[in-house]
Amino acid sequence: MxxxxxxxxxxxxxxxxxxxxxxxxxxxxxxxxxxxxxxxxxxxxxxxxxxxxxxxxxxxxxxxxxxxxxxxxxxxxxxxxxxxxxxxxxxxxxxxxxxxxxxxxxxxxxxxxxxxxxxxxxxxxxxxxxxxxxxxxxxxxxxxxxxxxxxxxxxxxxxxxxxxxxxxxxxxxxxxxxxxxxxxxxxxxxxxxxxxxxxxxxxxxxxxLVLDDEPLLVLDRPTGTGYLLRMTGLSDTFQLHTLLADVLIGGGHLPGAPQDPEVVALARTAVLDTRRPIATGAFDLVAPDGSRIRNEGTPSDVPVLDGLRTLVLEPLSYERSWSAGRFVQEVPGDLRLERVLEPAEAARLLARTVPGRSAGTAVH
Incomplete structure (x- = not known):
């Protein structure tokens, strides 16, 4: 043997x-x-x-x-x-x-x-x-x-x-x-x-640069409202833009057209196949100092103000669209609403911000 x-x-x-x-x-x-x-x-x-x-x-x-x-x-x-x-x-x-x-x-x-x-x-x-x-x-x-x-x-x-x-x-x-x-x-x-x-x-x-379990303060200038959200696994600002529209417009907090459910699914966890649906812009993303937050960047571009990443939403200055999905397919993304700010709190925080500057060139 x-x-x-x-x-x-x-x-x-x-x-x-x-x-x-x-x-x-x-x-x-x-x-x-x-x-x-x-x-x-x-x-x-x-x-x-x-x-x-x-x-x-x-x-x-x-x-x-x-x-x-x-x-x-x-x-x-x-x-x-x-x-x-x-x-x-x-x-x-x-x-x-x-x-x-x-x-x-x-x-x-x-x-x-x-x-x-x-x-x-x-x-x-x-x-x-x-x-x-x-x-x-x-x-x-x-x-x-x-x-x-x-x-x-x-x-x-x-x-x-x-x-x-x-x-x-x-x-x-x-x-x-x-x-x-x-x-x-x-x-x-x-x-x-x-x-x-x-x-x-x-x-x-x-x-x-993906942020995980990161608080995000969002202030909507047209309505004067504010929202505390939490984002995780977001690898690009196109993805953040899509999910903001889903949570705030789709959730009935802001006016506007909801995102296509397939577009939202691709921004969260769905895997791309041969067809890529088109996402559409819902607002301008603006830093508290009035500078533009570009969709081509990452959510880490959103500046920290008093210890909290703070983003201002302003009216869409031009129509824009992009191919739906996540820049990093391996990482699922999530954005959830934690609370709606009281009107006085939202007004106080908005008062610290500067209105957005003129728009740049459209992105497709």
Missing amino acids: STEQTPSHRQQPALLEAVTELEAAVAAGDDERFGPVLGRLGGLFGPADPAERVAAGPRLAALLPDAPPFPRAHLAMVVGACVEHGADPVACAGPVLAGLRGALTGTELLVRRWAETGGGPLPDPAEDDPAAAHERIADPARLDEWHAHLAVVGWWTLRLWQQASWAVYAHAPVRAEARASGVTGALVELFGRYGGERHDFKGLTHLA
Whole structure:
């Protein structure tokens, strides 16, 4: 009879054995051993028991800071996969988002040095040689070899870090912690400073800036009424606009035409199919200082006034429409009314605001 045991009878499951081996490689600083072990671990991920994937996530995330630079991004992808299969997203998020920040910093450096050394098309990570890019951007007089290396690594692995970060940012507790700690603010700033092609940060920016369980004060200037609402999971202001119209007009609090129920469903939880119905604007969204809140932004653009995000509704200045749905389909959205303000309270709060400025160009 064979003495070989099946994985279910092992003292430690196969995936976790590979995790232990990877931990040993990192502890020993054995970069040559790291790659093969990581490859074996990736092959064991698919057939692994769900509990193994859950247990592996935080342990693998803890290895990211000390992993070799190039394979580190592939390890981050495995961490992201663990999160998607139930691993604790908060326990995994810190090293993943730190890795994204490092890759963005390196990318910014590569783009700048590329322009300084003649410009032209940026290297294609799928086709070009990273060693050639390193040789081009490394300038001993201005840039040491290690920083040049990190710049190349950042550029070549940034897409992997984006995907791993998406996996953790898809969870509300991660978004809350990253916002409170300033991590999200730093990442969004780096997204904004990026000036090259091949990388699009719009989706990840919208996901990172999603507000969860966030109070929202809405003041309607034409009627002089006010409402305290709570929003969660809203990834774009088109979505907020749609749900405001549903809750306030559809709920009978404000005059106007209710939104199409299918449009509302797509703004909340429904999944898009091949047909996209059209949502229509119901009002202008205005900040307390009178500036326009653009539908193309995120609800985080609504400013905080006296500790509360405050939005003023004004008459629709031009007809506008847009394709219904959520910018981030993976995150369901919700907006609910908590209370209608007393008339005197609404009047007092409206008195602190400035009427909206002239409208811009229509959005379709």
